[in-house]
Each structure stands twice: as structure tokens, then as C-alpha cells.
Amino acid sequence: xxxxxxxxxxxxxxxxxAYKAAELVRLLVKQGAEVQVAMTEGASHFVTATxxxxxxxxxxxxxxxxxxxxNAMAHIDLSRQADLILVAPASADFxxxxxxxxxxxxxxTMVLARDCPLLVAPAMNRQMWENPATRRNAAQLLADGVxxxxxxxxxxxxxxxxxxRMLEPEEILDEVLTFFTPKVLAGKKLLxxxxxxxxxxxxVRGITNLSSGRMGYALxxxxxxxxxxxxxxxxxxxxxxxxxVERIDVRxxxxxxxAVMARAGEADIFIAVAAVADYRVAxxxxxxxxxxxxxxxxxxxxxxxxxxxxxxxxxxxxxCVGFAAESQNLEAYAQAKRRKKNIxxxxxxxxxxxxxxxxxxLVLVDDDGVHPLAPASKSTLARQLxxxxxxxxxxx
Numbered sequence: 001x002x003x004x005x006x007x008x009x010x011x012x013x014x015x016x017x018a019y020k021a022a023e024l025v026r027l028l029v030k031q032g033a034e035v036q037v038a039m040t041e042g043a044s045h046f047v048t049a050t051x052x053x054x055x056x057x058x059x060x061x062x063x064x065x066x067x068x069x070x071n072a073m074a075h076i077d078l079s080r081q082a083d084l085i086l087v088a089p090a091s092a093d094f095x096x097x098x099x100x101x102x103x104x105x106x107x108x109t110m111v112l113a114r115d116c117p118l119l120v121a122p123a124m125n126r127q128m129w130e131n132p133a134t135r136r137n138a139a140q141l142l143a144d145g146v147x148x149x150x151x152x153x154x155x156x157x158x159x160x161x162x163x164x165r166m167l168e169p170e171e172i173l174d175e176v177l178t179f180f181t182p183k184v185l186a187g188k189k190l191l192x193x194x195x196x197x198x199x200x201x202x203x204v205r206g207i208t209n210l211s212s213g214r215m216g217y218a219l220x221x222x223x224x225x226x227x228x229x230x231x232x233x234x235x236x237x238x239x240x241x242x243x244x245v246e247r248i249d250v251r252x253x254x255x256x257x258x259a260v261m262a263r264a265g266e267a268d269i270f271i272a273v274a275a276v277a278d279y280r281v282a283x284x285x286x287x288x289x290x291x292x293x294x295x296x297x298x299x300x301x302x303x304x305x306x307x308x309x310x311x312x313x314x315x316x317x318x319x320c321v322g323f324a325a326e327s328q329n330l331e332a333y334a335q336a337k338r339r340k341k342n343i344x345x346x347x348x349x350x351x352x353x354x355x356x357x358x359x360x361x362l363v364l365v366d367d368d369g370v371h372p373l374a375p376a377s378k379s380t381l382a383r384q385l386x387x388x389x390x391x392x393x394x395x396x
Contacts, residue, residue, distance in 0.1 A: 001032030014042020089123030126162030183227030193274035195235030213237035216273035
């Protein structure tokens with residue numbers, strides 16, 4: 001649970017996107033956060049306080065004169081308990097009021113009286129968002145140090161299409177996690193590979209492997225949350241791009257090599273997570289191979305380039321991290337691979353412990369020895385690995 005011990009006040013304003021706030025509460029609580037919901041009167045026209053109370057496990061506040069506060073200072077007491085105030089959805093009216101310092105209800109008064117950071121996720125019709133007044137208000141909030149999450153672009157409840165949609169709850173959660181993550185890689189450029197490669201035999205068949213890409217994508221996400229500028233070179237996977245990460249899709253090992261070598265010179269850190277095929281077909285068939293032609297078609301294989309070794313050999317190249325997926329003798333093979341590639345850190349894992357799954361068990365091997373990590377989710381292991389890399393590279 002990445003938000004364990006964090007207290008988040010979630011403000012909900014009036015708008016159809018308020019229904020998404022219910023899912024956001026569920027996600028925040030699932031990550032261990034203590035969530036206190038404060039609603040505007042307008043929000044109650046879309047979702048009831050009972051819904052948020054059931055999901056958060058806490059009574060919901062809607063009135064600055066709430067009798068449950070013996071000192072009649074809900075705006076003070078609620079904000080002082082918070083590590084973060086998050087308003088999602090944030091209506092155009094709400095943005096205007098806090099940009100001008102107005103405080104005429106519980107939520108705006110609490111925002112004005114806060115001594116903790118504020119994030120807002122705007123949600124409104126596309127023309128409301130593009131209105132010069134709204135853009136001025138958004139600019140003023142940014143200048144005042146308020147974090148704006150979105151808005152996104154797409155189909156809106158009114159039937160129009162454009163910018164103004166609230167980010168999805170999963171995207172907002174990711175931004176909250178990023179907010180709370182120590183920026184140990186701030187200012188660093190990180191390049192990594194993830195997923196399998198696909199080496200074509202003919203237009204419909206190929207050589208590949210069972211890599212899901214989950215570990216690489218978890219690392220890209222963790223690095224971005226730690227403040228790095230992240231470029232992800234990905235083989236074919238069915239995973240969404242982590243927020244704030246530049247993704248470059250490739251197919252074959254040669255494609256991946258070209259994408260990596262074109263960017264490695266600018267990277268501070270390179271992590272080779274992808275399960276690159278060791279071999280490719282020397283000459284892929286132009287048309288689909290047919291069984292009814294008789295016999296088994298001969299397939300000549302040639303060795304693929306070693307992308308990690310190529311980057312490690314660069315003069316003044318990035319800090320290189322490799323992965324060793326083995327089925328036995330993990331530490332011995334990982335040590336040998338690290339020495340052969342001449343890299344400072346290699347991450348070993350047994351295929352049976354996590355290849356293609358959501359959890360894993362990792363062993364970190366560097367100049368100081370072997371550092372086993374306890375079995376955990378790939379997202380947890382990714383954060384631990386990023387912290388280790390930051391320590392080795394002199395991160396903040």
C-alpha cells in the first residue's frame with residue numbers, strides 16, 4: 001500500500017464527473033490512504049454523501065458550520081490533518097473562486113486556510129475550459145503553486161468532444177502517488193526497455209517469449225514518480241503507457257537496438273528490462289509459409305545484437321542496469337553476466353518466480369555484493385530498485 005499513513009482530504013464539487021470521485025476514493029483507500037471527503041452543495045446533486053462515507057469509512061463534511069465540530073472550525077481542523085488536499089472534480093466556478101481568494105463555503109474556506117499542498121483536477125465543458133477567464137484562473141493557480149491535473153481531452157457528457165474531461169481515477173491516483181514519492185532521480189534522464197521482441201518468420205508467425213512487460217512498465221512508472229525524465233522503448237505488450245513517460249513502440253530486436261542507440265548518448269541511466277530474443281530468422285519469408293507445399297521449411301537463425309553490451313561500451317555512456325532471468329543457479333549466472341557485460345548492477349530473478357505475472361522476487365548484484373529483495377508486487381520491487389539505483393548514482 002503505497003499511501004499508507006497519508007491523510008488526503010478529497011474535495012468534490014458539482015459536475016457530472018463527481019461520479020468518478022467515488023472510484024477515486026476507493027482507489028486511494030486501497031492504497032492505504034486515510035480519505036476525508038468534503039463536498040460542495042452542488043456535488044450533492046450528483047452523488048450522495050452516503051456513497052462517499054461508505055467508501056471512505058469516514059463521515060462526509062458538507063457545511064462549514066457542521067455541529068460535529070465543537071469549535072465550528074471544520075475548515076481549520078480538516079485542513080490541519082491533511083498531507084494533501086485534492087479536489088476532483090474541480091468545476092470552473094471552483095477554480096475561479098480559489099484563484100481570487102474567495103471563501104464562501106466549507107471547501108473554498110478550507111483551501112484558503114490550508115497549510116498543505118493542493119492539487120485540483122478540472123472538469124467542465126470544452127468551451128468553459130477554453131474560455132479566457134478560465135485559462136486566466138488556471139494560470140493564476142499554477143503561479144500560486146497549485147498543481148493542475150489535466151484536464152484530458154475526449155467525449156464529454158454534453159455530447160461534445162474536446163479538452164475539459166476530468167482525468168480518470170487511475171490517472172489521478174498515479175499523480176497522487178507521484179506527488180508523495182521522494183524525487184531521488186530529479187534531473188536524471190532514464191532510458192529503459194521493456195517487454196518481448198518479435199522476430200518474424202513470415203508475415204503471420206514469429207519467434208517471441210512470454211514477457212508481459214509488467215516489470216519494465218512498473219520501473220518506468222516508479223522512475224517517473226521519482227522525478228526522472230523517462231523514455232520507454234517497448235516491445236509488443238498490452239499495457240497502458242505510464243503517465244508522464246515517453247513511449248516508443250518497437251517490434252524486433254533490431255528495431256529496439258536502433259531506438260536505444262539513438263537515445264543512449266543523452267541518458268544518465270539505462271535499464272535493460274526487455275526480454276530480447278537471442279536469435280532472429282536470417283531471412284523472413286515474404287509470404288505466409290504453407291503446410292500443403294510439403295516438408296518442413298528450413299529456418300536459418302542468426303544471433304541478435306546485445307543491446308545492453310552495446311550501451312555499456314559507449315564512451316561516457318549511462319549508468320547501466322541489466323536483468324538476468326534464469327531458471328536455476330540465479331546468483332552465479334547473474335554474477336557472471338554482470339562481469340561479462342561490465343555493468344555496475346544486474347537484477348536477477350527466477351523465471352518461475354514472476355515471469356509474466358504481477359509479483360516477483362529479485363536479487364540485486366553490484367560491487368558491494370548480493371542484495372536479495374523480499375517477494376512483493378512488481379510495483380513495490382520497482383520502487384525499491386529505483387531507490388537502490390539512486391543510491392548508486394548519487395541521486396538526491
